[in-house]
Amino acid sequence: AxxxxxxxxxxxxxxxxxxxxxxxxxxxxxxxxxxxQGPGQDPQFLISFYEKMQSDKGSIPDRFSAQQFSDYHSELxxxxxxxxxxxxxxxxxxxxxxxxxxxxxxxxxRLTVL
Amino acid sequence: AQSVTQPDIHITVxxxxxxxxxxxYSYGATPYLFWYVQSxxxxxxxxxxxxxxxxxxxxxxxxxxxxKRSQSSFNLRKPSVHWSDAAEYFCAVGxxxxxxxxxLTFGGGTRVLVKP
Numbered sequence: 001a002x003x004x005x006x007x008x009x010x011x012x013x014x015x016x017x018x019x020x021x022x023x024x025x026x027x028x029x030x031x032x033x034x035x036x037q038g039p040g041q042d043p044q045f046l047i048s049f050y051e052k053m054q055s056d057k058g059s060i061p062d063r064f065s066a067q068q069f070s071d072y073h074s075e076l077x078x079x080x081x082x083x084x085x086x087x088x089x090x091x092x093x094x095x096x097x098x099x100x101x102x103x104x105x106x107x108x109x110r111l112t113v114l
Numbered sequence: 115a116q117s118v119t120q121p122d123i124h125i126t127v128x129x130x131x132x133x134x135x136x137x138x139y140s141y142g143a144t145p146y147l148f149w150y151v152q153s154x155x156x157x158x159x160x161x162x163x164x165x166x167x168x169x170x171x172x173x174x175x176x177x178x179x180x181x182k183r184s185q186s187s188f189n190l191r192k193p194s195v196h197w198s199d200a201a202e203y204f205c206a207v208g209x210x211x212x213x214x215x216x217x218l219t220f221g222g223g224t225r226v227l228v229k230p
Contacts, residue, residue, distance in 0.1 A: 033217065042204060042220040043158070056217055090157065092218075103208075103218055105150075107157035 002026055004106035006091050012112045013081050021076040021109045025093030031055070032074040033103060034066060035090040043090055049074055081113045116141040116207045118221035126227040127195050135190040135224050137205030146208035147188040148218065149179055153201045161203075164188060175199070200228040 005024040013019050025032050031050045035043040036059075045058035049068035060066075063081075068074045072093075078085060088110050092103040117140045127133050139145055146165055150158040162173025169181040179190045188205060202225045206218040 042222050043218075045217055045219070048217060058217075092158075102148075102160065102163060104160075105158040110155075 004091055004093050004104050006089075006106035006109045008109060009107065010110050010112075012114065014114055015081055015083065017081050017113075018077065018079045019081060019111060020078070021089055021091075021111070023074045023076070023091030023093075023106060025072050025074070025091075026104055029093035029095055029104070030072055031094045032068055032072065033092040033094075034060075034074070034076050035092065035105075037088040037090060037108070038084075039087070041087075046076070078111075081111075083113050086111060086113045116145070116209050116219045118205050118207050118219055120203075120205055120221035120224050122224045123222070124225050124227065126229060128229045129197050130194050133190075133192045133195045133199070133226065135203050135205075135226070137188045137190065137221060138186050139188060139205070139207045140186065141207050141209070145188075147179075147181060148206040148208065149173065149177070149188075149190050150204045150206060150220075151175075151201050152204065152223075158204065161190070195226075195228055197228050197230065200226055202226070 007022045033048040034046040037043040046060040047066050048056045052068045064078050066076045088108040090108045092105045094103050119138045121136050148163045149161040161177045162171045164171045164181045171179050177192050181188050202223045204223045205221040
């Protein structure tokens with residue numbers, strides 16, 4: 001079965017550079033979530049989109065932005081990268097509206113900022 | 115606001131022994147509860163979930179969890195641990211975001227080490 005696809009899987013950037021992560025949800029899933037997991041940390045919710053509109057916002061820095069496109073894929077744009085942005089970034093997708101819907105996670109994109 | 119606490123940061127267990135991972139949640143309404151497993155450098159895999167009904171939930175890989183409303187707990191158990199169960203385990207509680215699905219709040223995780 002098709003899963004959530006994230007690209008790139010690994011990314012190395014310098015401080016103050018920009019990075020873009022992509023997420024392709026499971027077919028027919030219309031909701032996408034972004035999570036950030038720092039080293040030894042639990043995943044922290046950043047932002048979510050439903051039907052191409054932002055549906056909720058968590059602890060996403062102002063330097064980050066995201067959007068969901070007409071084909072439901074999503075991109076997370078990160079600018080002015082800082083060392084603390086080094087983390088594993090997960091994308092998840094689900095069907096909505098659906099009470100207590102299950103989230104399906106991708107394998108993550110590991111960003112290293114040098 | 116919802117929150118999840120996993121009291122044990124690390125647990126070491128011998129192969130073949132039983133395992134129990136604790137999870138306590140705080141949520142104002144009926145919680146939707148999940149357990150995920152993460153192997154090193156890998157993504158999050160759903161082990162099991164509780165939405166309603168039977169409070170004892172069976173999952174994959176021989177795991178089960180019991181929802182106890184009176185204790186606000188959702189502990190994960192496995193009767194006999196295999197070396198491949200060494201991983202980090204996350205408990206999560208879900209909240210409905212308006213009409214747009216289910217945001218998860220994760221606990222801090224419990225790292226399980228399996229001794230031969």
